[in-house]
Amino acid sequence: MAPEMELALAARAENIAIVRHALGGFGEAFGVPEPKLSDIRLAVTEACANVVVHAYPEGHEGPMEVTASMHGNELTVLVRDWGRGIRPRSDSPGLGLGLSMIAALAEQLQLGHDSDEHTEVRMTFALSGDAASTNGWHA
Amino acid sequence: MNGLAADERERATDNVTRVRVANGPLVGPVLWRVVSMVLARADWSVERLDDALLVCDALCAHAPAYATDGRLAFSVQADEYKAELRVLELTADGATGLVRDAMLPVVGNVLERIADSVSVEPEERGEGSQLVLVLKGPSANA
Numbered sequence: 220m221a222p223e224m225e226l227a228l229a230a231r232a233e234n235i236a237i238v239r240h241a242l243g244g245f246g247e248a249f250g251v252p253e254p255k256l257s258d259i260r261l262a263v264t265e266a267c268a269n270v271v272v273h274a275y276p277e278g279h280e281g282p283m284e285v286t287a288s289m290h291g292n293e294l295t296v297l298v299r300d301w302g303r304g305i306r307p308r309s310d311s312p313g314l315g316l317g318l319s320m321i322a323a324l325a326e327q328l329q330l331g332h333d334s335d336e337h338t339e340v341r342m343t344f345a346l347s348g349d350a351a352s353t354n355g356w357h358a
Numbered sequence: 359m360n361g362l363a364a365d366e367r368e369r370a371t372d373n374v375t376r377v378r379v380a381n382g383p384l385v386g387p388v389l390w391r392v393v394s395m396v397l398a399r400a401d402w403s404v405e406r407l408d409d410a411l412l413v414c415d416a417l418c419a420h421a422p423a424y425a426t427d428g429r430l431a432f433s434v435q436a437d438e439y440k441a442e443l444r445v446l447e448l449t450a451d452g453a454t455g456l457v458r459d460a461m462l463p464v465v466g467n468v469l470e471r472i473a474d475s476v477s478v479e480p481e482e483r484g485e486g487s488q489l490v491l492v493l494k495g496p497s498a499n500a
Binding site: 241245 | 375378399428
């Protein structure tokens with residue numbers, strides 16, 4: 220089944236805010252409580268930041284895709300890129316906390332590839348029973 | 359995942375934001391926020407941003423009737439000179455119908471009143487249609 224929301228945009232730092240706000244709209248439509256939505260936005264921000272910083276070689280730009288799907292009381296957000304994959308970097312400009320933070324915020328975290336070998340970070344968040352049933356949604 | 363077509367992904371490096379959402383109550387909250395962010399980033403004034411959001415309201419009200427596959431797709435890009443908002447993957451007569459439906463008594467056609475350009479284009483593939491709306495930005499007449 221197709222995700223309820225798909226975003227495709229250039230993997231640029233300034234575009235992460237668009238993803239955050241789109242997730243805010245998603246959360247509003249599904250009645251996701253604000254504290255939970257804040258956790259979701261933070262985790263997805265980290266995943267998108269990883270794409271911006273690490274996915275494509277210096278000086279090259281590529282796409283980033285974010286999808287959000289509701290399955291019962293679970294929200295799955297998938298961040299996908301077409302870059303060089305997740306691997307250790309001795310020259311990483313970050314603190315290396317991104318994936319740990321995502322793992323702490325999400326109920327499930329899967330790192331991998333889709334069938335076309337594109338890099339995927341799949342995060343699953345458990346929502347309360349009230350979310351997803353608001354506004355007539357029955358995922 | 360059905361996902362976005364490969365050429366859409368490739369074009370995602372051109373800084374066009376593409377969004378596809380399930381037809382229903384998700385359309386408005388997501389479109390509103392995405393358009394707001396893209397235009398705010400391009401330094402649009404609050405007044406002009408509000409104009410663009412009025413366009414979004416009209417689209418959210420009428421576009422669902424012309425959606426295909428239970429999804430509505432949009433693309434948006436903006437700089438200080440103009441914003442282009444496309445409603446993608448509409449039915450063959452959807453873009454034309456969407457413009458027609460935006461007519462209000464006394465006010466006239468909301469889309470044509472607010473946008474600086476309203477045009478209908480065929481989808482690149484298939485028999486669908488796109489509605490293309492262009493709004494002039496804060497530096498358009500500079």
